[in-house]
Structures are given as structure tokens and as C-alpha cells.
Amino acid sequence: xxxxxxxxxxxxxxxxxxxxxxxxxxxxxxxxxxxxxxxxxxxxxxxxxxxxxxxxxxxxxxxxxxxxxxxxxxxxxxxxxxxxxxxxxxxxxxxxxxxxxxxxxxxxxxxxxxxxxxxxxxxxxxxxxxxxxxxxxxxxxxxxxxxxxxxxxxxxxxxxxxxxxxxxxxxxxxxxxxxxxxxxxxxxxxxxxxxxxxxxxxxxxxxxxxxxxxxxxxxxxxxxxxxxxxxxxxxxxxxxxxxxxxxxxxxxxxxxxxxxxxxxxxxxxxxxxxxxxxxxxxxxxxxxxxxxxxxxxxxxxxxxxxxxxxxxxxxxxxxxxxxxxxxxxxxxxxxxxxxxxxxxxxxxxxxxxxxxxxxxxxxxxxxxxxxxxxxxxxxxxxxx
Numbered sequence: 001x002x003x004x005x006x007x008x009x010x011x012x013x014x015x016x017x018x019x020x021x022x023x024x025x026x027x028x029x030x031x032x033x034x035x036x037x038x039x040x041x042x043x044x045x046x047x048x049x050x051x052x053x054x055x056x057x058x059x060x061x062x063x064x065x066x067x068x069x070x071x072x073x074x075x076x077x078x079x080x081x082x083x084x085x086x087x088x089x090x091x092x093x094x095x096x097x098x099x100x101x102x103x104x105x106x107x108x109x110x111x112x113x114x115x116x117x118x119x120x121x122x123x124x125x126x127x128x129x130x131x132x133x134x135x136x137x138x139x140x141x142x143x144x145x146x147x148x149x150x151x152x153x154x155x156x157x158x159x160x161x162x163x164x165x166x167x168x169x170x171x172x173x174x175x176x177x178x179x180x181x182x183x184x185x186x187x188x189x190x191x192x193x194x195x196x197x198x199x200x201x202x203x204x205x206x207x208x209x210x211x212x213x214x215x216x217x218x219x220x221x222x223x224x225x226x227x228x229x230x231x232x233x234x235x236x237x238x239x240x241x242x243x244x245x246x247x248x249x250x251x252x253x254x255x256x257x258x259x260x261x262x263x264x265x266x267x268x269x270x271x272x273x274x275x276x277x278x279x280x281x282x283x284x285x286x287x288x289x290x291x292x293x294x295x296x297x298x299x300x301x302x303x304x305x306x307x308x309x310x311x312x313x314x315x316x317x318x319x320x321x322x323x324x325x326x327x328x329x330x331x332x333x334x335x336x337x338x339x340x341x342x343x344x345x346x347x348x349x350x351x352x353x354x355x356x357x358x359x360x361x362x363x364x365x366x367x368x369x370x371x372x373x374x375x376x377x378x379x380x381x382x383x384x
Contacts, residue, residue, distance in 0.1 A: 029137050033086040036106075043104070046140070050105035057093070064092035064112045072261040073128065076121065077108065080129045080193045081136070088132055096272035096281075098214055102131040104140045113272065116265035117210060119294070121254035122194070122203035129190030136189065139182045184238060191242040200251035201243040208235045217284045266295050270302040282306035298333040300325045305339070316343065334363035338373060345376060354380045 030036070039047060057063060073090035081088060087106040093099070096113035103109075108131045118124050134140065195201060212232045273282045286292045286303040304322030307315040320343050326336035341356035357377045361370065 030084075030087075030135070032083040036087055043138075046104040050103035050107060053103060054091075054105070054107050062093060062095075064094040066092065069115075069261060069265075073110065073115075073124075076125050077128050077132060079197060080125060080190075081132050084132065084136070088135065090128070096269055096276065096278065098211060100127050100131055102135045102140075104135070104138065106135050108132060108135070112265055113269055115262055116269040118207070118258070118262075119253075119255065120203060121258040122199040122252065123207045124258060125194055125197070125199055126190065126204040126207045129193045130186050133186035133189040133193075134182075137182070137185055139186065180234070183235070187235070187238045188242065191239065191246070195246055195251070198251050200253050201239075201246070203253055205236060205239045205243060208232055208239060212236065213284070214281070217280050270295060270299060274302055274305050277309055279306035279309040283310070296330075298326050298330040298336065300329075301333060301336050301339070304336075319343070332363060334360050334367065337363065338367075338369075341373070341376070345380070350380050350384055354384070 070090060070092060077088050077090050078085045084106065089107050091107060091109050093109050093111045095111040097111055098114050098117065100110045100114055108128065110127065191204060194204065215232060282302050283306050286299055292299055300322045304319035307319040323336045323340045326333055337356045337360035341353045341360060344353035344356065354377060357373050361373060
């Protein structure tokens with residue numbers, strides 16, 4: 001039987017990284033795209049390993065396919081680092097987790113969840129500038145322990161075995177081992193690029209505060225993004241110091257452009273959180289009225305679903321209230337009627353359940369679960 005060549009990728013990458021670890025040549029800082037035309041043996045091996053990972057993720061369907069969004073990210077990267085316009089390539093991972101990372105070959109990945117949680121282009125540019133800075137200084141080469149054989153091999157095997165890509169998995173491979181000095185170097189370089197372009201330096205601090213809030217909600221010391229970087233408190237302090245020293249609090253944020261180019265991501269994020277049972281994130285986002293305003297009018301439906309997933313005392317009543325709110329403010333959003341029908345049916349409030357099931361079927365006559373809801377409706381009619 002013919003074997004897929006992908007079966008040999010983990011061993012191939014392991015060999016590449018082992019050889020790279022044996023080379024003690026000086027690691028240079030890249031100044032422009034043409035610098036990659038004369039790669040050292042060490043750089044060439046790392047470059048090849050990174051290209052293999054790019055290919056595997058594309059083959060496995062892990063890339064979020066949105067050409068317009070990708071082009072937008074690329075345009076921001078090119079503005080920040082025009083000297084790397086032919087080398088740095090922006091890509092989006094189809095994952096709701098908060099993560100971003102750079103590979104040694106200039107591939108910079110942002111999870112769509114990271115983008116969806118941002119508010120403006122200045123925040124987006126903060127993350128892109130920081131990751132491209134890691135590429136410029138080739139920190140993954142300087143911090144050799146960041147990509148040990150077992151990490152790369154295990155990383156690839158996990159992807160090929162069908163386990164969904166997660167923030168933890170990505171952080172393990174591309175974002176481990178950076179020293180405090182390397183992070184501060186990337187902080188300063190990236191922030192300097194932002195200010196040169198007139199971005200609002202205060203937005204950089206907000207990015208790391210958002211990550212800190214995520215860590216608090218998940219009750220973890222380190223969130224996935226920058227998981228092995230210095231602590232988030234240090235990142236926040238670093239950005240605050242840079243802002244005080246060089247920041248432009250009256251700079252541009254480009255909120256409108258960012259919103260136009262990321263249309264649909266917020267709704268997709270809610271759906272992904274729901275499917276992945278990430279109810280803590282949903283509750284964090286949607287219980288906060290200021291954050292909820294950035295999401296679709298029917299977002300309360302996802303809050304209701306999150307309460308039911310959490311199953312704490314009083315959560316069913318909270319879910320019911322959330323669904324009723326959706327029916328009031330987004331009366332054409334069918335799933336809220338189904339959810340209410342199920343709640344009332346479980347409580348044996350048959351008339352109310354029947355009414356909501358009927359409304360659901362009217363609003364979505366081609367629903368995937370139409371047969372099941374019709375069975376519930378017919379049973380209720382027989383018992384009435």
C-alpha cells in the first residue's frame with residue numbers, strides 16, 4: 001500500500017532541527033529581504049523546516065481562507081516593515097484562541113480569534129510589529145531551545161493526527177524559549193515602528209491588558225499568546241514605559257478601516273466559542289455591555305448557550321432571560337425560539353413550548369433539525 005508522504009514529515013522536521021542545533025554559527029539580524037539570498041547552513045535548515053510547516057498547515061485546511069483579510073494584514077505588515085515586503089507573509093489560522101507567532105522564514109500567523117478580539121488597526125499593528133521584530137532579529141534561531149526536536153516532531157504529529165489546532169499547541173512550537181532580553185528587543189523595535197507610522201501608542205498597552213483579562217477569566221497564569229514570554233505584567237509595564245518615553249496618545253487607530261476589513265469575524269468567533277464549549281470566554285465578552293456592543297444584535301443567544309454549558313445554579317433562568325432578550329431585539333433570529341421551546345418543554349409548559357417551536361419552524365423552514373422539532377411539536381399537540 002502506498003504511504004502518504006505526510007507520514008514522513010515529523011521525522012523529516014526532527015532531522016532538520018537536530019542538525020540546526022548542532023551548528024554554532026553566529027546568528028545575524030536581517031535588515032532587508034535580500035539578506036535571505038545568502039543563508040547560512042543553520043538558517044537554511046530552519047527556513048526549510050518552517051516552509052514545511054507552512055505547507056502542512058495549508059494542506060490540512062488550518063488556514064482561514066479570506067483573501068481580503070489576508071491582504072489587509074499584509075498591507076499593515078508592509079507599512080511597518082517595507083524592507084521585508086518580499087519576505088514576510090501574513091497568514092490567518094482558523095482558531096478562536098488568542099495567539100500569534102512568527103516562523104524563522106518570515107511567515108507570521110495570527111489566529112482569527114486574536115484579530116476578532118481587537119478593536120482597531122493600531123492594536124493589530126502592535127501584534128504584527130512585535131512578531132515581525134522576532135523575525136528580523138531571528139530570535140527563534142538565537143533561542144535554540146525554542147524549537148527542540150521533540151517539540152517540532154510532537155507538534156507536527158499532533159496536527160497530522162487530526163487533533164484541532166489550539167493556542168497551546170501553537171505556543172509550544174513557535175513561541176517558547178524567548179528570553180526577556182529578546183522580548184524587550186521586540187517590544188522596543190515594534191513600538192518604534194508603530195510610532196513612526198503615527199499609530200496611537202496607548203492602543204499597544206490595551207492589547208496586553210486584553211490578554212491579561214483572558215488569563216484571569218481562564219484562571220491561568222499565562223494565556224496562550226506569549227505563553228512562554230515574560231509575564232504579561234512585564235509586557236504591560238514595558239509598553240507603558242515605551243508609551244511614556246516615545247508614545248503618541250493622539251495618534252491614529254483606524255477603527256473604521258479595521259471594522260470594514262474584519263466584518264464577520266466577531267460573529268464567527270461567537271460560533272466557534274460555542275462549538276468548542278468555551279463558555280468562559282463567551283460569558284466574559286457578553287456580560288460586559290461595552291464589549292457586547294461590538295457583536296451582532298443576536299449575541300445574547302450565545303450568552304444563553306454559555307450559561308447552559310456552565311450549568312451553575314440559576315444559569316437556566318439566566319439563559320431564558322438572554323433568549324427572551326434576543327426575541328425582543330432580533331426577532332428574526334430563529335435559534336432563540338428553538339432554545340426557548342426546549343426550555344419550556346423541559347419544564348412541561350407545553351403551550352409556551354409549542355408556541356416557540358412553531359415560530360422557529362416558520363422562521364427557518366429548512367432548519368437542519370426540522371424533523372426533531374416537528375416531532376417535539378407533534379408530541380406536544382397530542383398531549384394538549
